[in-house]
Amino acid sequence: MKLFNNISLFFLFFLSISNSVFGQVDTVLNMAEIQVSAHKIRTAPIGTQAVEWNTQKLEQINAQNVAELLNNETPVFIKSYGLGSLATSSIRGGSAGHTLVLWNGLPIQSPMLGQLDLSLLPLNATEEITLQKGGNSALWGSGAIGGVISLQNQPDFSNKISAQSGTLFGSFGTFEEQLKLNLGNEKLQSSSKVFYNHANNDFSYSISPSLPEKTQTNANLSQWNYLQDIYWKINRKNRIDAHFWRQYSKREIPPLTTQNQSLAHQDDIATRLLLNWQRIDNQSVLNGKIGFSDEHNNYFDDIILLEARNRFKSLIGEINFQKALRSNQKIFLGGTHSITKAWSDGYVNPSVENRTALFTSYQFFQSKFQAQISLRQEIANDQWVPIVPSFGANVKLNRHLNWQFKVGKNYRLPTLNDRFWNPGGNPDLLPESGWSYESTISTYFNTKSLDFEIALTGFNRTIKNQILWIPLEGESFWSPHNISKVWSRGLESYFSISYQNEHLKIALQGGYDFIRASNQTSLTLPKIEKGEQVIYTPKHQTFGKFSLTWKKVQLAYRHSFTGKTSGVNEILTSYQTGDIRLQSSTKLGSSKGSIFFNVNNLWDTPYFVIERRPMAGRYFQIGLNIQFISK
Amino acid sequence: MKQFFTTFFLFSALLISAQTIADFENFDLVAESFLNGSDGTESFESGNINLFVDYNPAWNSWTGFAISNTTDTGTPGPTNQFSAITGEGAEGSSNYAVTFASEPSIIYLNDNAIGQPIEGFHITNSTWAYWSMKNGDGFAKKFGGSTGDDPDWFLATFKAYRNGLLMNDSVDFYLADYRSQDNADDYIISTWEWIDLTSLGDVDSLQISLSSSDTGNFGMNTPGYFCLDNVTTASEPLSTKNLNNEIDFSIYPNPATDFLIFDWKEAKGTAQIFDYQGKNWLVQELDNGQNQINLEALPKGFYTILINTDNGFLSKKFVKN
Numbered sequence: 001m002k003l004f005n006n007i008s009l010f011f012l013f014f015l016s017i018s019n020s021v022f023g024q025v026d027t028v029l030n031m032a033e034i035q036v037s038a039h040k041i042r043t044a045p046i047g048t049q050a051v052e053w054n055t056q057k058l059e060q061i062n063a064q065n066v067a068e069l070l071n072n073e074t075p076v077f078i079k080s081y082g083l084g085s086l087a088t089s090s091i092r093g094g095s096a097g098h099t100l101v102l103w104n105g106l107p108i109q110s111p112m113l114g115q116l117d118l119s120l121l122p123l124n125a126t127e128e129i130t131l132q133k134g135g136n137s138a139l140w141g142s143g144a145i146g147g148v149i150s151l152q153n154q155p156d157f158s159n160k161i162s163a164q165s166g167t168l169f170g171s172f173g174t175f176e177e178q179l180k181l182n183l184g185n186e187k188l189q190s191s192s193k194v195f196y197n198h199a200n201n202d203f204s205y206s207i208s209p210s211l212p213e214k215t216q217t218n219a220n221l222s223q224w225n226y227l228q229d230i231y232w233k234i235n236r237k238n239r240i241d242a243h244f245w246r247q248y249s250k251r252e253i254p255p256l257t258t259q260n261q262s263l264a265h266q267d268d269i270a271t272r273l274l275l276n277w278q279r280i281d282n283q284s285v286l287n288g289k290i291g292f293s294d295e296h297n298n299y300f301d302d303i304i305l306l307e308a309r310n311r312f313k314s315l316i317g318e319i320n321f322q323k324a325l326r327s328n329q330k331i332f333l334g335g336t337h338s339i340t341k342a343w344s345d346g347y348v349n350p351s352v353e354n355r356t357a358l359f360t361s362y363q364f365f366q367s368k369f370q371a372q373i374s375l376r377q378e379i380a381n382d383q384w385v386p387i388v389p390s391f392g393a394n395v396k397l398n399r400h401l402n403w404q405f406k407v408g409k410n411y412r413l414p415t416l417n418d419r420f421w422n423p424g425g426n427p428d429l430l431p432e433s434g435w436s437y438e439s440t441i442s443t444y445f446n447t448k449s450l451d452f453e454i455a456l457t458g459f460n461r462t463i464k465n466q467i468l469w470i471p472l473e474g475e476s477f478w479s480p481h482n483i484s485k486v487w488s489r490g491l492e493s494y495f496s497i498s499y500q501n502e503h504l505k506i507a508l509q510g511g512y513d514f515i516r517a518s519n520q521t522s523l524t525l526p527k528i529e530k531g532e533q534v535i536y537t538p539k540h541q542t543f544g545k546f547s548l549t550w551k552k553v554q555l556a557y558r559h560s561f562t563g564k565t566s567g568v569n570e571i572l573t574s575y576q577t578g579d580i581r582l583q584s585s586t587k588l589g590s591s592k593g594s595i596f597f598n599v600n601n602l603w604d605t606p607y608f609v610i611e612r613r614p615m616a617g618r619y620f621q622i623g624l625n626i627q628f629i630s631k
Numbered sequence: 632m633k634q635f636f637t638t639f640f641l642f643s644a645l646l647i648s649a650q651t652i653a654d655f656e657n658f659d660l661v662a663e664s665f666l667n668g669s670d671g672t673e674s675f676e677s678g679n680i681n682l683f684v685d686y687n688p689a690w691n692s693w694t695g696f697a698i699s700n701t702t703d704t705g706t707p708g709p710t711n712q713f714s715a716i717t718g719e720g721a722e723g724s725s726n727y728a729v730t731f732a733s734e735p736s737i738i739y740l741n742d743n744a745i746g747q748p749i750e751g752f753h754i755t756n757s758t759w760a761y762w763s764m765k766n767g768d769g770f771a772k773k774f775g776g777s778t779g780d781d782p783d784w785f786l787a788t789f790k791a792y793r794n795g796l797l798m799n800d801s802v803d804f805y806l807a808d809y810r811s812q813d814n815a816d817d818y819i820i821s822t823w824e825w826i827d828l829t830s831l832g833d834v835d836s837l838q839i840s841l842s843s844s845d846t847g848n849f850g851m852n853t854p855g856y857f858c859l860d861n862v863t864t865a866s867e868p869l870s871t872k873n874l875n876n877e878i879d880f881s882i883y884p885n886p887a888t889d890f891l892i893f894d895w896k897e898a899k900g901t902a903q904i905f906d907y908q909g910k911n912w913l914v915q916e917l918d919n920g921q922n923q924i925n926l927e928a929l930p931k932g933f934y935t936i937l938i939n940t941d942n943g944f945l946s947k948k949f950v951k952n
Contacts, residue, residue: 207777258772260765304708304768423690471734471850477692527848535848569772569847612777 041322041332041361042105042139043130043150046372047392047406049440049457050132054154058123059625060554062581062598064168064176064197066129066149067118072558072579074131075492075513075543076147078118079536080609082254083172083616084201084221087119091133092459093488093517093537094146097412100136102150104243104274106291106316107143111340111353114143114415120249120268122195122225124166124178127154134459135410135436138374138390141336141357142413142431145463153243155189155231156182164627170598171619173200187233195225205614206606207257216614218262219254223247241276253301256612263302270295284323291316312342312416332361342416351420355380355413368396380413385431404440409433410463414480418467424479429467432482436461449500457492462520471525483521486534490515503551510544526568536610538563538574553584557602567611575607590629597622650750653678653862655726658698665699665713665729673875674946675728679744679864681944682728683737683935695736697729699858707762712856714758721753721823721860728862729757730839732787733855738837740864742901742939745835745911746793750863753823754787756806757856764807764819764853771852772845774809775817782810783844785819785853789826791834795911802828806857823860835911874943882936886950891924891936900940906932926951 044050051074053061063069067087071078079096080087088096097114100107101121109116123129129151136144156162161183168176176197183190201219228244247270255262271294279286292315299308320334340353357378364371371393378385390408397403414429442455466484471477491514498507517534533539540563547556559578564571580602585594597620604618655677658666666672668686675682675698682696699713700720713729720727730736740749756764764785767773774783785807791798804826809817828837843853874880882893900917902924912929915922917938924936929951937946 211778253769256767256769256772257777259767259769260773262769264769301708301769305706305710306708423687423692475687475694477687477690525850527850567847568849569845569852612772 041330041363041372043132043148043152045132045136045139045361045374045390045392046363046365046370046394047404047438048132048134048136049404049438050130052128052130055127058129059594060583061123062556062558062579062596062600062621063123065119065123066121066151069123069129070118070131070149075511075541075560076131076133077536077538077541077562078609080119080615081613082201082216082219082610083203083619084199084219084251085119085254085613086117088115089118089147089149090537091146092461092490093486093515093534094463097143097415098145098147098463100140100143100148102140102148103245103272104151104153104241104276104291105289106274106318107141108272108293109143110295110297110312110415111314112297112310112312112342112344112416114412114418117268118149120223120247120270121151122178122197122223124180124193124195125225125227125245126151128152134406134438135408135461136390137388137410138376138408139359139361141359141376141378142355142380142385142411145410145412145432145434145436145461153191153227153229153241155191155229155241157184157186157189157231157233159184159186160629162627162629164625166623166625168197168621168623170199170621172203172616173198174621175199176623184231189229189231191227191229191231193225193227195227196223198222201254201616203616203619205617207614214257216254216616218252218264220252221250223249237279237281239278239280241274241278243272243274243276245270245272247271254613257614258612261303265300265302267296267298267300269298284321286319286321288319289317308345310342310344310346312340314338314340328365330363332363334359340416342420344417344421346417346422347420347425348422351416353381353416370394374408378413380431385411385413386433388433400443400445402440402442402444404442405438407435407437409435410461414467418480423477424469426480429480430465430482432463432466434461434463451496451498451500453494453496455494458490459492460489462487468523468526470523483523484528485520486517487520488515488517488534490517505547505549507547507549508545510542512540512542515539515541533566535566535568538565540574552586554582556581556583562609570611572608572611575605576603577605577607578602591627592629593624593626595622595624651678651744651864653680653752653864654724654860655698655720655728656724658726660698660700660726663701663703665697665701667693667697667713668695669693673948674739676741676944678862679741680862681739681741681937681946682730683739683946694731694734697731698726699729700725700727704758707759707766707768709759709854712757712759712854715858716756716758716761716821717823717858721755724860727858727860729856729858731856732839732841733851735838735840737792737905738839738862739905739937740834740836741944742903744864745903746833747865748832749791749828749834749837750865751825751827751829752862753860754804754806754820754826755823755858756785756820757854757858760785760806760854760856761819761821771854774807774819774845775814779814781844784808784810785843785845786841787857788840788842789828789831790838790840791831792836792838792911793833794835795913797838798831800831802826802831836905874940874945877943878945880938880945880947882947882949885947886952887926888952889925889927891926891949893922895919895922895938897940897942900938903937903939904929905935905937906930 063072070076077090089099101109101116132148164180166178178195181192199221204213206213226246230242232240249268253264274291276289294313297310316338318336322332324330335358337356343350359376361374374390376388388409392406395403411431411433413431419427438459440457444453463486465482467480468484469478469480494511496509517537519528522530542561545558557580561576564574580599583596601618668684684695686693701714702718703711703714704718763771764774787804789802807819841855843851845852895917902915904912
């Protein structure tokens with residue numbers, strides 16, 4: 001029953017140290033690239049702002065999981081419940097359920113909650129992370145309203161054996177260890193990854209200058225991840241990938257500042273399997289995949305003697321086909337079907353959901369003009385979801401000036417909890433849906449040593465039939481209804497400038513986002529006034545990052561400002577935080593290593609992202625990464 | 632002087648004999664159990680009052696009143712929503728009533744007590760609400776807040792319905808009060824306390840509403856429960872017998888529009904119609920045979936028809952469209 005919100009997009013690109021917006025689009029428009037990467041038409045569609053991080057970039061970033069990545073490297077608003085606790089994204093005024101999360105092209109958020117805890121996704125689980133901002137339901141379906149986060153595993157067929165170790169020690173009993181082993185040859189590759197982290201998260205925080213500091217309690221975190229990827233090049237055209245991901249997370253839930261004690265804890269256990277087949281011909285790519293998830297989310301509170309056990313199993317299959325037509329067009333067709341069964345102490349009976357969707361997209365591109373039109377039709381539980389179209393265009397106004405535009409309809413299907421929770425579940429809910437528009441004007445130029453980039457995006461989105469849990473007159477419980485309407489609009493600005501010579505690189509990036517996400521309906525309970533800002537949606541957010549690289553040593557400082565927000569019970573004041581990172585890398589033969597030192601919340605700012613959930617003050621991390629490579 | 636005392640004691644005896652106490656001991660509960668309507672019961676009668684419960688079997692949820700004898704004073708949270716923080720009924724008794732009153736709940740008076748004062752009753756916190764206010768939980772704050780200085784309060788307000796109208800006069804009772812400048816004066820009720828309601832005057836039914844300083848966008852965060860016992864009215868009870876299972880009684884049409892019809896083959900009786908807030912919309916003497924009640928003056932909504940007879944009472948719910 002919670003609402004959220006979000007932030008901007010341009011940053012994303014630039015914060016990722018290299019790829020520019022247009023670099024992404026240009027990649028999409030490169031035919032050769034299309035033939036080896038069947039997904040660019042979906043992961044970076046024309047008109048969409050997208051940013052991509054690969055392994056090399058991720059190694060230089062002060063972040064251990066996807067939530068920290070987005071929080072530290074983009075202006076996406078991350079609703080963090082505290083160090084090691086639940087973290088969800090809010091993009092452009094959307095809720096956590098308005099961000100779709102994909103693993104190798106298949107959705108992995110909980111169908112029961114409609115969202116995913118991004119703090120449970122370690123960065124080393126993947127070789128590539130892409131963030132698309134804005135609506136993308138025509139290509140990705142339900143939930144792709146605010147944005148899409150995509151995790152992609154990638155093979156390395158360079159016929160090398162590599163072993164990698166990463167170790168991190170930090171404040172509050174933090175210890176992380178990750179091991180990665182790549183074996184294989186030019187035809188068969190295996191990638192094994194193990195990741196473990198533990199933290200006590202017993203940081204001190206202050207409620208008021210006149211009161212003694214308190215120490216966070218019941219905040220232990222332990223996480224295990226094991227991933228196994230197998231890539232087999234059957235022949236020149238065909239490849240099969242198999243992926244296995246086992247995840248176990250055990251977390252204590254710390255007390256609120258208005259709570260004396262908590263003995264609550266939560267276990268998240270996930271098993272994910274994916275089989276992917278890809279056939280690449282000269283002008284086409286055929287891709288089929290089948291995925292299976294079995295996930296448990298169990299919550300215990302030993303004070304109130306509560307046990308809440310939830311589980312779902314999901315089987316999903318997809319096939320898609322992409323073909324180049326002549327030299328300046330391509331078409332993409334696909335279909336997907338999923339079956340989900342869920343069990344919960346909150347359900348009377350296990351709930352079952354079936355979804356089937358067909359989607360298509362067409363791209364046309366010239367040197368100065370590119371356009372893409374997409375269409376999706378979904379049937380969920382025998383109910384037809386209205387057809388979802390989208391259109392995007394990119395116009396190169398001159399050598400340095402670019403204009404992008406996108407319009408599309410987006411939707412989110414009700415979650416299983418919305419439909420089946422006892423009491424209150426409403427099986428007759430309609431999907432949330434609405435139109436979104438966005439336009440970006442940007443300029444870019446570079447010389448041998450200087451790069452400059454500036455971009456401004458405006459967006460406008462309305463979501464109707466938004467689902468809210470409300471108490472009906474005469475009922476003793478709350479139930480979900482399609483009664484809310486939210487209008488989000490805003491401006492996202494970004495600039496980047498960098499200077500580089502043989503040994504030195506200086507880069508400065510910054511941006512400002514303004515997001516106005518207003519409720520368009522008034523309600524008594526929950527108390528909502530027409531026109532008021534959606535809770536946990538800062539109107540103003542700014543961000544700046546300065547980095548200085550001298551040979552193999554890099555010093556980076558990030559500073560951010562988040563405007564005030566309103567919570568369920570309280571107003572949360574604005575706050576500023578700064579992080580600093582010093583990293584040095586070295587190479588010995590074919591092996592390499594790096595050491596880094598992070599100071600997070602450098603200015604020891606006391607702040608809250610979520611009311612009554614204190615964030616940590618200044619804390620430190622030191623880490624060592626070593627990679628051995630042999631032929 | 633002797634004559635004065637004789638007169639005083641005679642008068643007191645008359646007063647005492649005119650009191651009726653609803654102590655809920657007429658419910659035969661096994662140890663550590665409760666009645667919340669899950670057995671099909673729609674109301675609980677004790678003394679001169681009727682307490683209605685609305686149980687939803689599809690959702691396994693209830694609202695209104697429950698009768699309990701559970702004694703768990705240590706477990707907070709919804710798994711222990713039927714316990715009083717005292718661990719027993721008032722004055723050491725076994726049974727007591729619990730109300731879930733985040734929306735106003737109503738104590739209905741039986742025919743013989745209608746229009747007469749309610750003298751008062753014993754009141755205390757539920758275990759859930761007590762510990763929630765004392766320590767906070769994942770939803771509601773501990774009273775005093777993170778600094779201990781927040782002027783928090785949890786308040787029960789009582790108002791009388793008389794002749795179909797909700798009176799303005801009210802009696803307030805603070806189940807917790809942290810408003811004092813001196814934190815040492817802050818308190819959360821953990822014993823049975825007597826609340827005097829005679830200032831409300833004559834009462835047809837009694838509305839109870841709860842409010843709390845801990846209220847956010849999603850309404851009151853403090854668990855909306857409290858417990859009551861020994862509801863003392865000023866008259867003798869007519870009958871405490873629920874006749875719903877003994878008399879074949881049906882009303883039609885339901886949903887109704889302009890009128891309600893039913894056959895009445897029993898002895899003399901009186902019908903009353905209450906809305907879900909406890910407002911008494913009409914009183915009608917019943918004739919033997921077919922009776923018709925005009926509903927034109929009633930707004931659309933959910934209602935209960937309560938019929939009192941010399942032998943007991945019965946009730947039915949209906950909807951007016």
